[in-house]
Structures are given as structure tokens and as C-alpha cells.
Amino acid sequence: MNHEMSSGPRSWKDRPSLIEVAFPAQKVSIETQCERKAGAGQTLTALGGYWKGRKMLVLVRACLLGSLLPATNDIDADLEIFELLMGMDDDAFAHRVKRLSQEDVKRWGGDLRVELLDDDGRWRVKGRDRLRLLGRVLARMPYNERLDRRSFRPEELPEKAFADIWSHVNAHLGTTANSHAELVEQLGVRRFGHRPRVADTFSGSGQIPFEAARLGCDVFATDLNPIACMLTWGAFNIVGADDRFRTAIAKAQKEVTEGVEAEIVSLGIEHDSESNRAKAFLYCLEAKCPSGWMVPLSGSWLISKNKRTCARLVPNTRRKRFDIEIIxxxxxxxxxxxxxxxxxxxxxxxxxxxxxxRVPIRTLRGDRQVGGVSSNDLRRWEKGDVVPRADDFYQERLYCIQWVRPGSDATFFRAPTAADLKRERVVESIVVENLHSWQEAGLVPDMPIEPGEKTDEPIRTRGWTYWHHLFMPRHLLLWACTLKAIRAQPDESVVGALLCLFTGALDKSSKLSRWRVGHAGRPGVAPAGDYPEQVFYNQALNVFPNYAARSWYALRPIVSELPGQAAVVGTANVRTASAAELDVPIDIGITDPPYADAVAYDEITEYFIAWLRRRPPAPFRDWIWDSRRDLAIRGRGEAFRREMVRAYSALAAHMPTDGIQIVMFTHQDAKVWSDMAGIFWGAGLRVTAAWYIATETTSELKKGGYVQGTVILVLRKRGDAKKAYKDELVLEIRDEVARQIDTMIGLNQRTRTHGRSENLFEDADLQMAGYAAALRVLTAYTQIDGLDMTREALRPQDEGEASVINELIEFAVAIANEHLVPDGLEPKVWERLVGAERFYLRMLDLEATGLKKLDNYQNFAKAFRVSEWQSLLASTRPNDARLKSAREFKRAEFGPSDFGSSLLRAVLFAVFEIETEVETDEVMSHLRDNVKGYFQRRPEVIALADYLAGKLATNQPDEAAAARVLRDLVKGERLGA
Structure with missing residues (x-):
């Protein structure tokens, strides 16, 4: 047993948590990225892929365990225990190994290669023996390479995979656990006197509450949005359900789908006379142009690359309409x-x-601004409409059907026949006849579309005013049948589960579903099929001139899907409430709050609320089935600050003095971070630690200079009052930011040492880490320069008002940027450069990686305090900005005043002269004249020339060559000659 540990209730009440002292950010980052890459394979994604911005389960687990585990006098041992519990230690990979290739074994196996492979490189052993040996090979590989499709994720491991760790864990902690749930309960008793109570008051789609319950905590989850609450409920009661309830769900799914199938077949609306079954229906809008012609509208008439199918418009002069031929x-x-x-x-x-x-659509629609409000001549659809009226500007036209041949999966495309169009009219007549009664029964939406940032689009561009207008008559018929069958189930908890799964099918069937043309396949990649895309492939209500509807044949597999199982052992309470309405005691709060540019879920999820708000089953009956837009925390400025203070004040008020909060936050705007500082002050919280976790994965994200990660802020209740003056805080912030940046750069270097080609953290990440470091310093004080910071945080502020908080946050990010020495440049050289030189060299470093966003130049110019930065650019195009080259500076242009007389300007001038074939003796003479104290600064000249040569090699090879010549000239000159 660790000699520091005592085992009584609340014996760890005042002991720091491990996450406040140490945290293996690099391993957690790599694991988080691995889970992100799993995409649809993530544990909870199958419940609702339309909900974006998920926090990874492995990150949630790491934060929870880090909050519960104590920091002892042996931090290395503490981290070892943490990794054992996370399944991140080397021995865990014996259980995590999924697959390794013979090439992996040859490269990393060492002496194990002989046991695994014969002389011809074929496997010697099979089954469990092979997996056991492969696990040992895996543990020898660099950590990031172990996870690249070779390992199961920690979230996928069964509890029995951890059977061998408990003697070691218990010896260190003085516990008697044999599972994570038992350990979590014992840790909770030591720290809080009972099993941990965890709250997430911005639960979203439920990742944080779900993982807390999987670990054995008692969980309280709230969200204003009933769809978020339903997804959270589904995580516990579908993914986390026991075998008995999952069997009941599967049985009900079978009954529902078979019942709907029988009804659709009896109506004869998906089969042709040859027993082909419709899989998808392709529609387009039509509009009458000034020429009198009705023109079908589509951005493309390509239907399938794999089947070499497309549509062709054939003018029909007699009807002034186009026939659409399917080729x-x-x-x-x-x-x-x-x-x-x-x-x-x-x-x-x-x-x-x-x-x-050619005719602009805006002109035909009569788009205009009236008193700052967008308007046009489109007729606004009425509640009883399901198709356009004959005199509407936009008509809707079925132009192609994808069919499946009987007894096979083979598909083909065909233009609709007269019989197909007759079936369309049958569907329309059924819907028109039943629409009112369906709406009264809650089987079809009767809810108006309220105007909003996202919901304005379908109103303004199509005239749709009720949510059912977003669906074809075929969709309305299918879903009315489906909902009727679901609600006929006797068990209301099963009904709740089916409705939760039903939203996934809704996401794949409306007029917002564009037709996706599959790719023809690449080496090692199978061809992708052609199908209607999901509605929420991004966070908007996107309207298209052409769209596609899945048939019941294509939707039935989606309705009958049951997500994988992952056991939940803790208790869970889910309800619709604002974060400020928390009214239960908690020990740990873990939140991923809305950011200043958060997704407008309150608006876009009305797409689902419209279908589900009538007659909710017992599990959802006490919820408020409204998006409550007026209460949603969105935007920035005063409203954002006020509501966030209320939210975090409620969390602080309901946790004990030794309670802990984890806030996951991502933003690049200094003003938003300034608001966060004020929010924590106003809520009586202080930041005790901040860790930066790389959560994103794609190199595409990096091209825009986007952040790659999330700051994990650890907060406690603020204790004794502390006072400071601003000049004292400046020094403290400088040291804290420097420490944070050095730590992250060190992680980058270690990652590259282990064979990873890209940095774990990019410049935008390092900037954001500067904000977090500043918060850690600032929120520890209650008074700065005599100002009561809590009162200051709660005081309404005018737009654009400067404040002490703002000033100090801006200072922090400036320090962070000054601390970022570009790759290939010595820190001692960097330290002697002026701001404009640092700006030029930093941006040259970014340009070498392909970054061309003007925003990057603006941000770094601000950080380096370069007011005349635009004079250093050859292009200021938003997405294609670029620095001037040495040749573009020429002789007379010197840029900002401190740049014109700088060492770098002299070096660039020398490079220009070499490029233009000036005699080398003359180049060197000018260089000596232009550099004050030349002989003392020769090493810096060589370093800058070498840096330019490296960074310009790809984009400006001629200039790079000239820089190399200059470097060699300076190196080779004879001093004192």
C-alpha cells in the first residue's frame, strides 16, 4: 500500500486530484484522435450521426479518473496506475491487439519474428497464440502507430480485459476493487463520502453522462433540447441496456418493420409490373423562365459513375418543356x-x-430587402399543402428511379414511366386524404417553421412554412405508417427506444437529402454506391434544386438497426432543463458548454421535434417538447456572459467545497476567452489546471489554421481572497504561458521522434493554450488593481469595451506567439529579432506548410504588434495571402519602420542581389554596410539565410538557391582579410 494513503471516508477530502498535478496529455490525445477517426464506428454515433461536435468517450473517462484519483508523493506511480485503468499501458495491448501485418512483425517484432513467421514470411501460428504474440509486438511500436487500425479502442474493451491490474492498483491506492465500478465507488467514498455524483448540464448527445455511468457514477444530465435528452436517454437505455431490454427492442423493431412492409406492398407503390422494387426516387425542381420554358433545375445531371448513368435534357418545343432522358x-x-x-x-x-x-434565380423569385428583411414573391405554403400548386414558381418533378431487380441486389436506373407517375399520384392522394387526421393523431408534423438563423433558408428559398413541407408525400406516408406501428407497442419504454432510433431514419429521408454519386473505387478501396445523403451532413438546413427519397425498401434496414451494446453500471437521471436550473447535489461537473459560435441546435433539431412532440411515451412525458430558443445560450457578448455565469454558478452552488469541475473548451477568439475568465469569476470558480488535448485528426483541418484540440480546464471553488496588481500579473502570466508552450512543444518533438510526420499541436493550438494559461493565473485572484473581479465580471459591458481582463488575455496570446520559435531557427536568434522580423519568419514557416488564410496573417500581426503588416504581403486575398519575396521587395521597399532597418531586411536584400546576378563582392560589401555590428552578427546572418533556404525550397526554389549561396558566402568569407 502507498504509505500516504489512508482509507477512511473522506480521507482524501483535501488532497489534490491527479488531473490537477499530472496528466498524460500525449497518450490521451492520440487515443482521442483514434476514436475520432472511427467515425460511424464510435459507440454512440449510431444513435444520431446528425449530432456533431461529440466529445470522445476516452477523453471523458480520462477526465473522470483523473478527477477521482489522488496525487501522491509518487507522481510516476500515480500516472502508471492511471494508464493501467485507462488500458494505455504496454501490457494492455495484449487485449487490445486487433490485427498486425507480416510487415509490422518484420519491422517491430525483433526476436518474436521467428515465433510468428516462417522463412517465407508466412504465419507460423494461428488463433489466440498469434494474438498473444502480436500483442507483445504491438507494445514495442511507437504509441501512435499501435492505434492506427491495429488496436481496439479502450471503450471497446470488456471489463475482464482489466482482470490482471487490480492487485497493483489496490496496492497503490489502498483499495479492494475488482472492477472500475468498484474502484470508482471506493474513490468516491474517500473523496466525497459516497459514490461520485456527476453532472453534465449541457449533455448534448450524451457522451459525458454515458461514460460517467459506464464507470459506475450516479449521473445527472440535463439539456434544454429534448432531442439531446432523448439521445442521452438512448445512450443509457439502448446502447447501455441489458440483454432482456435489447431483446424486447429487437422484437418490436421486427414487428414494426414487418407491419409497415406489408402495408407498403399492399398499396403497390414501390413495385413495377416486372416485380422490380424501387430503392430511390430522384426529384428536381422546375421553374418557368421569361422565355416561357419550364426548366428542370439541378446542379448536375450525373447519376452514377459506377453504372455510367446520367440524365440528358431534350427540348420539347411543342410543350416548351424539357423531356429528361436517362442514359x-x-x-x-x-x-x-x-x-x-x-x-x-x-x-x-x-x-x-x-x-x-441565363437568368438569375434571385430575379425570378423577386428577391429583395425591405427594411433590412429579406423577402421575395414566392407563395408561402399553407398547412394543408403537400405538393406545389399549379401556379407556384417552383414545381417538383420525378425524373429518375433507382430499381432493384427481384431476387438480387443488382440495381439499375430508369426514367419514370406513365405507370410510375400514376403510383406517385396514388401516394399523393392518400396523403392529401389523410393529412389532417394524421396531424391530429401526431403521426405527421403540424408545427410551423419559426424564422431563425438556420430556419430562414427553407422559408425564404422555397416558401415552406410547416415542417411537413420538407418531406415528399412518399415520406409522409411511410413515417405515418411507421409511427402508428411504433406507438402500438405495449411497452412505453420500448416505444421510447424505437422513437430514439427513428430519428436516425428521419435524418436520411427528406427534400434536404441530396443525391450522392458514389466514387468508382481506388486501389484497395471498394467502389462506393449511389444513394440519398443524410440531411444533416453539416449543421444546417440545406435546400437543393434536386434531391432524392429513399423507398421503404431502402429505409427498412435503417429502422431495424440496433446499435452495439456497452454496459452501463451507474444510475442516470435525464431531464429537459437549462443549466441554471440544476437543483441536485453533485461532486463533479463535466461540461462541454456552447461556444460563442456554437451550432444552432435549438433551431435545426426542430426538424425532429416536429415529428415527436405529440403523445410522447412515458420516459419522455415530463420533458418539455420545445426547442426553447429564447433560453438557448448562443452568440457572444452580454447575453452569452450572463447566461453562462448563471449556468456555472448553479454548478458551483450545488457542489461541495472540495468538488471539482472539468470544462472542455475550444475557441480562438481572445474576446471569448476573456468572457470565460469573467464567467468563472462571476461563478466563484478558479482554474487550477489546464491541459491541452489534440482531438481532431485530418490534415484538411490544418490547412485552414484551425485548432486541432480542446483545452481541459480544471476548476475548484475559489477560496481565500487574493489581491494583485496588473504589473505583477504580467510577470506571472509570462512565466505560466512560457511553461505551457514549452510543454506542448516538447510533446511535438517527442511525437516526431516516434515517427509521426505531423505535429500533435499546431500554432493555433499553442495560441489557445496561452489563453488557458492566462486563465489559470487570473482566476486565482479576486482583486486586480483594486477592482473586485467578481463584480467586474458581472457588470454589463458595452460592445467593444476594453477591460483589464481583455488586456491581460491579449497579453497572454502575444506572449504565446513570441514564444513560438519556428522550426529550423535557434531560440537565441529569435530572441534578438524585432516584431516585424518575427512576423515575416513565422508566416514563412506557415506558408511552407501550405497555409494561406489571411486570418493567420492578421492574428500573428496583432500578436507581434506589427501595425504595417500588409506592406509585407504580396497578396491579401482571403484564401490566398502571401508574403513578398526578396525579389518583390526589390531595393526601395522596406515595409514597417523597424523592418526596414532590420537584420532580416538586409539579408533579403542580399538574396535579391544574388538572384539578379550582382557581383558577389558587391553583395557582401552592401551586406556589411546594411548590418550594424556585422561581424558580431554574422552567425545570425548565416542562420537567417539557412532558414530562408529551407522554407523557400518548395514554393520559391530560385530564391532558396540564392539564400544558400548567401549562406555559403558568409560562412566562407575570410575575416580580417
């Missing part, structure tokens, strides 16, 4: 021509008798 086995020329549709950059483009016609 199978199209030629390359036909496929290429079909990519260009009739909607191009906001215009309708079509040709008659070789004459091209």
Missing part, C-alpha cells in the same frame, strides 16, 4: 457533359436551338 452506359463525353447542370452560381442556364439562356 445508361453513357460515353465519357456524355458523363462529362452531365456534370454541368442547369443551376450555376445562382443562375438558371439552359440552351434552346444552340442559344444559351
Amino acid at each position: 445508361n452506359d453513357a460515353t465519357d463525353a456524355q458523363l462529362e457533359a452531365s456534370v454541368q447542370g442547369t443551376v450555376r452560381q445562382g443562375e438558371i442556364v439552359y440552351s434552346i436551338d444552340g442559344v444559351e439562356h
Whole structure:
């Protein structure tokens, strides 16, 4: 037993948590990225892939365990225990190994290679023996390479995979646990006197509450949004359900889908006379142009690359309308021509008798601004409408059907026949006849679309005013049948589970579902099929001129899917409430709050609320089935600050003095971080630790200079009053920011040493870490320069008002940027450079990686205090900004005043002269004249020339060559000659 440990209740009440002292940020980052890469394979994604911005389960588990575990006098041992519990130690990979190739064994196996492979490189052993040996090979690999499709994620491990760790864990902690749940309860008793009570008052789709319950905590989860609460409930009661309840759900799914199938087949609306079954229906809008022609609208007429299928418009002069021909086995020329549709950059483009016609859609719709409000001539649809009226500007047209041949999965495309169109009219007539009664029974939405930032789009561009207008008659019929069958189930908890799963099908069936053309496959990648895309592929209500509807044949597998199982052992309480309405005692709060530019879930989830708000089953009956937009925390400024203070004040008020909060936060705006400082002050909280976790994965994100990670802020209740003066805080912030940046740069270097080509953290991440470090210093004080910071935080502020908090946060990010020495430059050289030189060299470093966003130049100019930064740029285009080269500076242009007389400017001038073939003796003479104290600064000249040569090698090879010549000239000159 660790000699520091005592085992009585609340014996650890005042002991720091491990996460406040140490945290293996690098391993947690790599594990988090691995889970993010799993995409649809993540544990909870199957419940609702439409909910974005999820926090990874492994990160939640790490934060919880880090909050409960104590920091002892042996931090290395503490971290070892943490890694054992997380399944991140080397021995765990004997259980985590999924697959390794023979090439992996040859590279990393060492002496194990002989046991695993014969002389011809084939496997010697099979089954469990092979996995056991592969686990040992895996443990020898660099950590990031172990996880790259070779290992199971920690969240996927069964509890029995941890059977061997408990003697070691118990010896260190003085516990008697044999599972995570038992350990968590014992840790909770030591720290809080009972099993830990964890709250998440911004629960979203439920990752934080779910993982807390999986660890054995008692969980309280709230969200204003009933769809968020339903997803959280589904995490506990579908993914986390026991075998008995999951069997009941599966049985009910089978009954529902078979019942709907029988009804659809009896109606005869998905089969043709040859028993082919419709899989998808492709629609487009039509609009009458000034020429009198009805023109089908689509951004592209390509239907399938794999089947070489496209649509072609054939003018019908008699009807002044286009017939749409479906071409199978199209030629390359036909496929290429079909990519260009009739909607191009906001215009309708079509040709008659070789004459091209163009007309802006805005003009045809009569788009205009009246008193700052957008308006147009589109008729606003009414509650009883399901299809356009004959005189509407936009008509809707079925132009292609994807069919499945009987007895096979083979598909083909065909233009609709007269019989197909007759079936369409049958569907329409059924819906028109039953719409009112369906709406009264809650089987079809009757809810208006309220105007809003996201909901304005379908109203303004299509005239749709009720949520059912977003669905084809075919969808309304299918879902009315489905909901009727679901609600007929006798067990209301099962009904709740089916409704939760039903939202996933809704996400794949509406007029907002665009037609996705599959790719033809690449080496090692199978061809992708052609199908209607999900509605919420991003966080908006996107309308398209052409769209696609899945048939019941295609939707039935989605409705009958049951997500994988992951046992939940803790208790859970889920309800619709604002964060400020917390009214239960908690020990730990873990939140991922809305950011200043958060997704407008309150608006876009009304798409689902409209279907589910009537007659909710017992599990959801006490919830408020409204998005409550007026209460949602969104935006920035005074309202954001006020509501966030209320939210975190409620959390602080309901936790004990030794309670702990974890806030996961991501933002690049210094003003938002300034607001966060004020929020924590106002809520009576202080930041005790901050860790930076790399959570994103794709190199595409890095091209825009986006942040790659999340700051984990650890907070406690603020204790004794502390006072400081601003000049004292400046020094403290400088030291804290420097320590934070050095730690993260060190992680980058270690990661690259282990074979990873990209940094774990990018510049934007390091900037954001500066904010977090500043918060750690600032929130410890209650009074700065005589100002009561709690009162200051709660005081209403005018837009753009400067404040002490703002000033200190801005200072922190400036320090962070000054501390970022570009790769390839010695710190001692960097330290002697002026701001404009640092700006130029830092941006040259970014340009070498392909970053060209003007925002990056603006941010770093601000950080380095370069007011005339634009004079250093050759291009200021938003997405294609670029520094001036040495040749573009020429002789006379010197940029900012401190840049014109700087060492770097002299070096660039010398490079320019070498490029323009000035005699080398003259180049060196000018260089000596231009650099004050030249002979003392020769090493810096060499370093800058070498840096320029490296960074310009790809983008400006001629200039790079000139820089190399200069470097060698300075190196080789004879001093004193």
C-alpha cells in the first residue's frame, strides 16, 4: 500500500486530484484522435450521426479518473496506475491487439519474428497464440502507430480485459476493487463520502453522462433540447441496456418493420409490373423562365459513375418543356457533359436551338430587402399543402428511379414511366386524404417553421412554412405508417427506444437529402454506391434544386438497426432543463458548454421535434417538447456572459467545497476567452489546471489554421481572497504561458521522434493554450488593481469595451506567439529579432506548410504588434495571402519602420542581389554596410539565410538557391582579410 494513503471516508477530502498535478496529455490525445477517426464506428454515433461536435468517450473517462484519483508523493506511480485503468499501458495491448501485418512483425517484432513467421514470411501460428504474440509486438511500436487500425479502442474493451491490474492498483491506492465500478465507488467514498455524483448540464448527445455511468457514477444530465435528452436517454437505455431490454427492442423493431412492409406492398407503390422494387426516387425542381420554358433545375445531371448513368435534357418545343432522358452506359463525353447542370452560381442556364439562356434565380423569385428583411414573391405554403400548386414558381418533378431487380441486389436506373407517375399520384392522394387526421393523431408534423438563423433558408428559398413541407408525400406516408406501428407497442419504454432510433431514419429521408454519386473505387478501396445523403451532413438546413427519397425498401434496414451494446453500471437521471436550473447535489461537473459560435441546435433539431412532440411515451412525458430558443445560450457578448455565469454558478452552488469541475473548451477568439475568465469569476470558480488535448485528426483541418484540440480546464471553488496588481500579473502570466508552450512543444518533438510526420499541436493550438494559461493565473485572484473581479465580471459591458481582463488575455496570446520559435531557427536568434522580423519568419514557416488564410496573417500581426503588416504581403486575398519575396521587395521597399532597418531586411536584400546576378563582392560589401555590428552578427546572418533556404525550397526554389549561396558566402568569407 502507498504509505500516504489512508482509507477512511473522506480521507482524501483535501488532497489534490491527479488531473490537477499530472496528466498524460500525449497518450490521451492520440487515443482521442483514434476514436475520432472511427467515425460511424464510435459507440454512440449510431444513435444520431446528425449530432456533431461529440466529445470522445476516452477523453471523458480520462477526465473522470483523473478527477477521482489522488496525487501522491509518487507522481510516476500515480500516472502508471492511471494508464493501467485507462488500458494505455504496454501490457494492455495484449487485449487490445486487433490485427498486425507480416510487415509490422518484420519491422517491430525483433526476436518474436521467428515465433510468428516462417522463412517465407508466412504465419507460423494461428488463433489466440498469434494474438498473444502480436500483442507483445504491438507494445514495442511507437504509441501512435499501435492505434492506427491495429488496436481496439479502450471503450471497446470488456471489463475482464482489466482482470490482471487490480492487485497493483489496490496496492497503490489502498483499495479492494475488482472492477472500475468498484474502484470508482471506493474513490468516491474517500473523496466525497459516497459514490461520485456527476453532472453534465449541457449533455448534448450524451457522451459525458454515458461514460460517467459506464464507470459506475450516479449521473445527472440535463439539456434544454429534448432531442439531446432523448439521445442521452438512448445512450443509457439502448446502447447501455441489458440483454432482456435489447431483446424486447429487437422484437418490436421486427414487428414494426414487418407491419409497415406489408402495408407498403399492399398499396403497390414501390413495385413495377416486372416485380422490380424501387430503392430511390430522384426529384428536381422546375421553374418557368421569361422565355416561357419550364426548366428542370439541378446542379448536375450525373447519376452514377459506377453504372455510367446520367440524365440528358431534350427540348420539347411543342410543350416548351424539357423531356429528361436517362442514359445508361453513357460515353465519357456524355458523363462529362452531365456534370454541368442547369443551376450555376445562382443562375438558371439552359440552351434552346444552340442559344444559351441565363437568368438569375434571385430575379425570378423577386428577391429583395425591405427594411433590412429579406423577402421575395414566392407563395408561402399553407398547412394543408403537400405538393406545389399549379401556379407556384417552383414545381417538383420525378425524373429518375433507382430499381432493384427481384431476387438480387443488382440495381439499375430508369426514367419514370406513365405507370410510375400514376403510383406517385396514388401516394399523393392518400396523403392529401389523410393529412389532417394524421396531424391530429401526431403521426405527421403540424408545427410551423419559426424564422431563425438556420430556419430562414427553407422559408425564404422555397416558401415552406410547416415542417411537413420538407418531406415528399412518399415520406409522409411511410413515417405515418411507421409511427402508428411504433406507438402500438405495449411497452412505453420500448416505444421510447424505437422513437430514439427513428430519428436516425428521419435524418436520411427528406427534400434536404441530396443525391450522392458514389466514387468508382481506388486501389484497395471498394467502389462506393449511389444513394440519398443524410440531411444533416453539416449543421444546417440545406435546400437543393434536386434531391432524392429513399423507398421503404431502402429505409427498412435503417429502422431495424440496433446499435452495439456497452454496459452501463451507474444510475442516470435525464431531464429537459437549462443549466441554471440544476437543483441536485453533485461532486463533479463535466461540461462541454456552447461556444460563442456554437451550432444552432435549438433551431435545426426542430426538424425532429416536429415529428415527436405529440403523445410522447412515458420516459419522455415530463420533458418539455420545445426547442426553447429564447433560453438557448448562443452568440457572444452580454447575453452569452450572463447566461453562462448563471449556468456555472448553479454548478458551483450545488457542489461541495472540495468538488471539482472539468470544462472542455475550444475557441480562438481572445474576446471569448476573456468572457470565460469573467464567467468563472462571476461563478466563484478558479482554474487550477489546464491541459491541452489534440482531438481532431485530418490534415484538411490544418490547412485552414484551425485548432486541432480542446483545452481541459480544471476548476475548484475559489477560496481565500487574493489581491494583485496588473504589473505583477504580467510577470506571472509570462512565466505560466512560457511553461505551457514549452510543454506542448516538447510533446511535438517527442511525437516526431516516434515517427509521426505531423505535429500533435499546431500554432493555433499553442495560441489557445496561452489563453488557458492566462486563465489559470487570473482566476486565482479576486482583486486586480483594486477592482473586485467578481463584480467586474458581472457588470454589463458595452460592445467593444476594453477591460483589464481583455488586456491581460491579449497579453497572454502575444506572449504565446513570441514564444513560438519556428522550426529550423535557434531560440537565441529569435530572441534578438524585432516584431516585424518575427512576423515575416513565422508566416514563412506557415506558408511552407501550405497555409494561406489571411486570418493567420492578421492574428500573428496583432500578436507581434506589427501595425504595417500588409506592406509585407504580396497578396491579401482571403484564401490566398502571401508574403513578398526578396525579389518583390526589390531595393526601395522596406515595409514597417523597424523592418526596414532590420537584420532580416538586409539579408533579403542580399538574396535579391544574388538572384539578379550582382557581383558577389558587391553583395557582401552592401551586406556589411546594411548590418550594424556585422561581424558580431554574422552567425545570425548565416542562420537567417539557412532558414530562408529551407522554407523557400518548395514554393520559391530560385530564391532558396540564392539564400544558400548567401549562406555559403558568409560562412566562407575570410575575416580580417
